[in-house]
Amino acid sequence: MAYSDKVVDHYNNPRNVGSFTKDTPGVGTGLVGAPECGDVMKLQIKVNLDTGVIEDAKFKTFGCGSAIASSSLATEWLKGRTIDEAAKIKNTDIVSELKLPPVKIHCSVLAEDAIKAALTDYKDKYASRLAGAGAAAASS
Amino acid sequence: MALKFPIFMDAQSTTPCDQRVVDAMLPYFTEKFGHPASRNHPFGWEAEGAIDAARQRIARLIGARDPKELVFTSGGTEAINLALKGAAEMYREKGNHIVTTAIEQRAGLDTCKRLERQGFEVTYVPVGSNGLVDVEDVHKAITDKTILISVMFANNEIGTLQDIAALGKLAREKGVIFHTDATQAVGKVPVNVEAMAIDLLSCTAHLMYGPKGVGALYVRRKGPRVRLQPMIDGGGHERGMRSGTLPVPLIVGFGRAAEICEEVMPEESVRLAKLRDRLQDLILSSVDEAFLNGDPERRLPQNLNISFAYVEGESVLMGLNKETALSSGSACTSATLEPSYVIAALGASTELAHSSIRFSLHRFNTEEEVEFVAKRTIEVIKRLRDMSPLYELAKEGVDLKSIRWKAE
Ligand SMILES: Cc1ncc(COP(=O)(O)O)c(C=O)c1O
DSSP: OOHHHHHHHHHOOOSBSSSOOOOTTTTTEEEEGGGGGGGEEEEEEETTTTTTEEEEEEEEEEEEHHHHHHHHHHHHHTOBBBBBHHHHOHHHHHHHHHHHHHHGHHHHHHHHHHHHHHHHHHHHHHHHHHHHHHHHHHOO | OOSSSSOOOOOOOOOOOHHHHHHHEEEGTTTTTTOOTTTTTHHHHHHHHHHHHHHHHHHTTOOSOOOOGGEEEEEEEHHHHHHHHHHHHHHTTOOOOEEEEEEHHHHHHHHHHHHHHHHOHHHHHHHOTSSSOOHHHHHHHHHTTTEEEESSBBOTOBBOOHHHHHHHHHHHHHTTEEEEEEETTTBBBBTTTTTTTTTTTEEEETTTTSOOTTTTEEEOOOHHHOOOOSSSSSOTGGGSOOSSOOHHHHHHEEEEEEEEHHHHHHHHHHHHHHHHHHHHHHHHHSSSSEOSOOSSSSSSEEEEEEEEETSSSHHHHHTTTTTOOEEEGGGGTTTSOEEEEEHTTOOHHHHHHTEEEEEEEEEEEOOHHHHHHHHHHHHHHHHHHHTHHHHHHHHTTTGGSSSSOOOO
């Protein structure tokens, strides 16, 4: 199977590989997939706690070239979005951008799951603060 | 010598034709085009003579007493199908039980699956962590209904060489027919149907520097005489076991390939084992948590199979494929989207099956190629581990088994 140019590019030059340290504020982490399935993605977002905008994103992926490319692309797309906008990224967007063949669609699904898991983790961690911000907004 | 890219180290998928094989074949496409069954003119005699010579060469290579014991087929897959289905159907009155192993190539396994649907019972004997079948396990699996034992000679992924002589002896004592899929072994290591008490043996030309599209099934004629129900009906060629006009050029090539293999095997097997050991040492000495799959001693000289923990096989191949052709047991590289059942059968974690890489050397590989492939493999593994969340977790001391993975 030949890979699309974009998959090859992300594989050769992955964007935003790495991890945030545990104590970085505003970080949400998603860890999805399973080693026995051959795919695990860790995707992290770093959100500006005042604006709700994702300032940075990082990933690490165990998986095939398409899985690496899907998560690399996801980090690229996440940067600069608000968390609400981030939640709108669909696996089908990844499929069309990377021209993934049918057998690789699960890689894009996993990337979408990783985004969702990172957003959920962020919301869980900062729920009180978000609620506080909401309350403050409502009372003003 | 300057390296030529891409380097081929996937010689257990197929091998390049030896130029001497091609040279032998060429006249049989054009001036020597006769039909070997044309008994009444020189074109036919010439073709028949060429077939007989090829038959003799292949028979010699596998130690068959009589070249007539070889039935030409379209390759290994057909030979295996004919052996298993042909024997099962022929001896159905005697019993309906077949003993085989869990690591046979798909041609063997899928044929057995079909026979099961037709009312046969099949025991799939497991293998040990080194890929070896315990002869005693095969012994225990035999019942009074057993008509056939089928165990591969050399595994296509891990190269493990089974104790075929012991299995042949056991089958002979029990009066059970013994088939071996020797597709990966013939031409690489000594094979002798007499000394090893083999009744049926499958082989293929394209894994021994011959052409694709031709193989053979050895069918014992004496002590015991094995009979098979044919799968292809027609003109009654090949003693009625496989009808169809013989592909003379391919068979001539097969014969020449067998002749060359016999001649070079003592030197070539030593040379390839040395190159393989060098590749293995270079890689294992600089990559941690890399695990050799299969038995370190009892394996094909040209085979090396390693699981690189924390990286997925296809991503490794992708990092190398501009320069080097290898293969992987990863699900992403298989037609079935399942990771290698062979590596899984060794009792390793499924994860390590996804991480297995097979290096298989051939006649024309050089030491420079080995050094290059080792160096690049090490680089690619390092790069992929740097982006592997599993490697990161493991280095932090997290036990990956303690994590509750959400498998889809
Ligand atoms: C162990 C084994 N058996 C059977 C086959 C099938 O042979 P063929 O490709 O000639 O059909 C192969 C092919 O690679 C093999 O490795």
